[in-house]
Amino acid sequence: MLEVTNLRKVYPTGDEALKGITTTVDGNEIVSMIGPSGAGKSTFIRCINRLTEPTEGEVTLDGQELTRLSKTDLRKVRRDIGMVFQEYNLVERLSVMENVLSGRLGYVSNWAAFRRNFPQEDVERAFEILETVGLGGMENKRADELSGGQRQRVGIARAVIQEPKILLADEPTSSLDPDTSHAVMDLLTDIAETENIPVLINIHEVPLAVEYADRILGLHNGELVFDGKTTALDDHAKDVIYRGAVPETATQVGATTRSETRATDSTTATATPSTPHRAATGED
Numbered sequence: 001m002l003e004v005t006n007l008r009k010v011y012p013t014g015d016e017a018l019k020g021i022t023t024t025v026d027g028n029e030i031v032s033m034i035g036p037s038g039a040g041k042s043t044f045i046r047c048i049n050r051l052t053e054p055t056e057g058e059v060t061l062d063g064q065e066l067t068r069l070s071k072t073d074l075r076k077v078r079r080d081i082g083m084v085f086q087e088y089n090l091v092e093r094l095s096v097m098e099n100v101l102s103g104r105l106g107y108v109s110n111w112a113a114f115r116r117n118f119p120q121e122d123v124e125r126a127f128e129i130l131e132t133v134g135l136g137g138m139e140n141k142r143a144d145e146l147s148g149g150q151r152q153r154v155g156i157a158r159a160v161i162q163e164p165k166i167l168l169a170d171e172p173t174s175s176l177d178p179d180t181s182h183a184v185m186d187l188l189t190d191i192a193e194t195e196n197i198p199v200l201i202n203i204h205e206v207p208l209a210v211e212y213a214d215r216i217l218g219l220h221n222g223e224l225v226f227d228g229k230t231t232a233l234d235d236h237a238k239d240v241i242y243r244g245a246v247p248e249t250a251t252q253v254g255a256t257t258r259s260e261t262r263a264t265d266s267t268t269a270t271a272t273p274s275t276p277h278r279a280a281t282g283e284d
């Protein structure tokens with residue numbers, strides 16, 4: 001289980017991107033994080049595996065605290081967190097197979113990693129996963145010969161071969177056309193089920209989030225203003241997330257997760273979120 005407690009991030013510029021986020025992600029649920037541009041979605045995802053260092057708060061994965069780990073220990077724990085990026089983050093000059101196998105780098109010695117020398121079972125598993133993601137037979141293609149959708153599939157395969165306990169996806173569909181976006185979301189959903197891991201997706205497109213997610217986290221101006229089932233994401237909830245409207249219900253202020261405003265606290269339902277940081281322009 002991923003547990004995030006009071007996560008805060010203040011960038012050196014003084015921007016307070018996260019203002020004390022508390023939530024959990026568990027099982028094999030698909031959780032989509034939505035919110036306007038600049039709300040802190042990417043910062044949240046990146047703070048989980050410390051690609052961005054949090055300023056305060058705790059992140060634990062299956063009971064292990066990540067925020068205080070040394071760099072060496074962090075390297076080991078990062079194996080447990082698969083990451084899928086908007087821009088794929090592949091090594092362009094390397095083959096599909098080499099890119100996928102790089103997901104195993106955290107499991108082999110430094111020398112083997114340097115030589116890119118992977119055990120046979122890793123190679124066999126890579127072939128299997130390439131079939132699963134629809135790239136069977138493409139193992140020898142260079143990454144720079146692939147389409148965007150194919151690259152994202154390689155990125156997903158690289159994350160899956162890590163055997164992670166959770167998959168994080170930071171805007172995995174933003175660079176893709178609608179059909180390819182659906183294919184990638186289908187794939188992420190299948191992986192949650194077959195690998196039995198939760199998938200946390202930072203996503204711009206609300207319709208895609210609604211179509212695929214079991215649960216929605218809504219961020220507004222660094223605060224978690226919605227944490228609930230996708231079916232609870234009504235128009236008012238969207239106004240809370242995108243326009244900084246005053247929440248009406250406990251769900252819309254993430255009452256089960258925000259330590260400072262509990263559902264049992266009657267002030268929660270009328271809590272005023274912080275001032276919207278930009279004009280209301282609707283869903284991104």
Ligand SMILES: Nc1ncnc2c1ncn2[C@@H]1O[C@H](COP(=O)(O)OP(=O)(O)OP(=O)(O)O)[C@@H](O)[C@H]1O
Nearest residue numbers: 011012013015017036037038039040041042043044
């Ligand atoms: N490296 C950085 N240095 C300083 N401020 C940053 C940095 N990265 C993000 N920010 C600021 O932190 C806030 C949250 O940014 P973040 O990228 O996490 O939001 P987001 O919701 O993912 O936005 P988008 O949907 O546009 O990607 C913004 O005010 C942004 O300007």
